[in-house]
Amino acid sequence: MKIGVLGTGSVGNALASGFVMAGHEVRMGARDAGNEKAKTWAAGSGRGGSSGSFADAAAFGEIVFNATAGTGSVEAVRAAGRDNLRGKILVDLSNPLDFSRGMPPTLFTTPPGDSLAERIQNEAPDAKVVKTLNTINASVMLDPGRAGGDSDLFIAGNDAAAKERIIAFLKEFGWKRVLDLGGLTAARGMEAYVLFWLFLFVAQKTPDFNIRVVKP
Amino acid sequence: MKIGVLGTGSVGNALASGFVMAGHEVRMGARDAGNEKAKTWAAGSGRGGSSGSFADAAAFGEIVFNATAGTGSVEAVRAAGRDNLRGKILVDLSNPLDFSRGMPPTLFTTPPGDSLAERIQNEAPDAKVVKTLNTINASVMLDPGRAGGDSDLFIAGNDAAAKERIIAFLKEFGWKRVLDLGGLTAARGMEAYVLFWLFLFVAQKTPDFNIRVVKP
Numbered sequence: 001m002k003i004g005v006l007g008t009g010s011v012g013n014a015l016a017s018g019f020v021m022a023g024h025e026v027r028m029g030a031r032d033a034g035n036e037k038a039k040t041w042a043a044g045s046g047r048g049g050s051s052g053s054f055a056d057a058a059a060f061g062e063i064v065f066n067a068t069a070g071t072g073s074v075e076a077v078r079a080a081g082r083d084n085l086r087g088k089i090l091v092d093l094s095n096p097l098d099f100s101r102g103m104p105p106t107l108f109t110t111p112p113g114d115s116l117a118e119r120i121q122n123e124a125p126d127a128k129v130v131k132t133l134n135t136i137n138a139s140v141m142l143d144p145g146r147a148g149g150d151s152d153l154f155i156a157g158n159d160a161a162a163k164e165r166i167i168a169f170l171k172e173f174g175w176k177r178v179l180d181l182g183g184l185t186a187a188r189g190m191e192a193y194v195l196f197w198l199f200l201f202v203a204q205k206t207p208d209f210n211i212r213v214v215k216p
Numbered sequence: 217m218k219i220g221v222l223g224t225g226s227v228g229n230a231l232a233s234g235f236v237m238a239g240h241e242v243r244m245g246a247r248d249a250g251n252e253k254a255k256t257w258a259a260g261s262g263r264g265g266s267s268g269s270f271a272d273a274a275a276f277g278e279i280v281f282n283a284t285a286g287t288g289s290v291e292a293v294r295a296a297g298r299d300n301l302r303g304k305i306l307v308d309l310s311n312p313l314d315f316s317r318g319m320p321p322t323l324f325t326t327p328p329g330d331s332l333a334e335r336i337q338n339e340a341p342d343a344k345v346v347k348t349l350n351t352i353n354a355s356v357m358l359d360p361g362r363a364g365g366d367s368d369l370f371i372a373g374n375d376a377a378a379k380e381r382i383i384a385f386l387k388e389f390g391w392k393r394v395l396d397l398g399g400l401t402a403a404r405g406m407e408a409y410v411l412f413w414l415f416l417f418v419a420q421k422t423p424d425f426n427i428r429v430v431k432p
Contacts (some may be wrong), residue, residue, distance in 0.1 A: 113314075
């Protein structure tokens with residue numbers, strides 16, 4: 001499958017490399033088509049990888065992953081282009097973290113208390129935005145075993161078929177438990193969770209962990 | 217031990233009743249000493265229970281639990297009285313949930329992005345505020361088995377000895393795993409988690425659940 005990855009940071013690199021290793025064709029997109037990090041990744045990725053602008057990556061992908069930093073995500077999706085995303089699944093991993101006042105960060109979505117995923121859906125109204133993978137470290141995203149035993153991934157979105165397709169896609173990478181939290185509004189909870197994750201991270205002394213929902 | 221419980225809602229009732237059943241003496245405090253809910257609870261609680269004002273409960277308890285609704289917690293602690301709380305452990309279970317714009321709620325602590333626990337510590341500077349128990353439903357607080365298998369409770373606070381004492385206290389109620397997330401700043405994460413909990417609750421269709429941290 002052809003996959004577009006928006007973002008050249010640790011999350012974008014982990015996803016793009018993991019997808020290529022799984023046999024997919026990946027175009028990594030950056031603000032500028034000549035972005036050095038994206039070109040370096042593509043050069044090292046073998047036949048399956050290429051690089052370009054956000055719009056290039058969005059046009060290339062049958063599915064597009066937003067792996068940009070939260071502060072730039074809405075702008076990145078705007079640059080990707082409404083038409084390039086039309087009818088496609090746009091998987092959003094971004095978190096609305098504001099580090100401008102130091103650590104710990106705050107959520108720049110409160111007020112009003114919405115989510116970055118919803119803002120991205122507004123920016124790409126013809127795409128099917130699916131929120132997932134934002135609650136774990138990049139190292140665990142395509143390698144769930146790295147977090148230890150079976151743990152839970154969460155998913156939210158307004159299009160049931162799109163969520164089902166992404167759940168099936170993630171299963172190929174070892175995710176056995178993907179809990180559907182409902183419509184895209186649930187991204188508000190998933191994004192707020194990341195503030196909690198940051199303190200767990202400090203306490204665990206490793207980013208390679210996750211949580212599992214326990215019930216009787 | 218003598219325990220003060222601030223709050224007459226479901227959380228206050230669950231804690232106060234559980235503490236009496238475990239052999240402790242409990243005074244439930246409300247804004248008004250004649251609060252009917254507190255009097256009704258005390259009347260039904262047998263010898264171990266009594267009721268009074270927030271100040272009465274704070275003066276009575278060797279340890280005090282804040283189980284008031286988040287929107288009234290700072291005011292409740294102020295009414296409890298700085299002198300009544302001096303040198304005592306004040307366990308804070310409150311969550312800064314703002315339901316004024318409907319569901320889902322937002323956090324009224326963002327901006328500036330602090331936590332209710334820190335505000336309460338500011339209001340009772342001579343108390344040792346310990347944040348815990350706010351990440352689970354009242355039904356699970358003193359009955360962890362109700363959430364299924366072993367799950368995790370979280371704790372934060374600036375006084376290490378106070379946290380150790382509360383961890384030991386909670387162990388008597390069956391909590392085997394209480395993860396120390398650090399100083400009271402970590403309450404920011406624990407309180408933000410509750411937005412995530414609310415969506416888990418909808419998806420799980422029961423409030424009797426919890427999470428467990430998984431790592432290799």
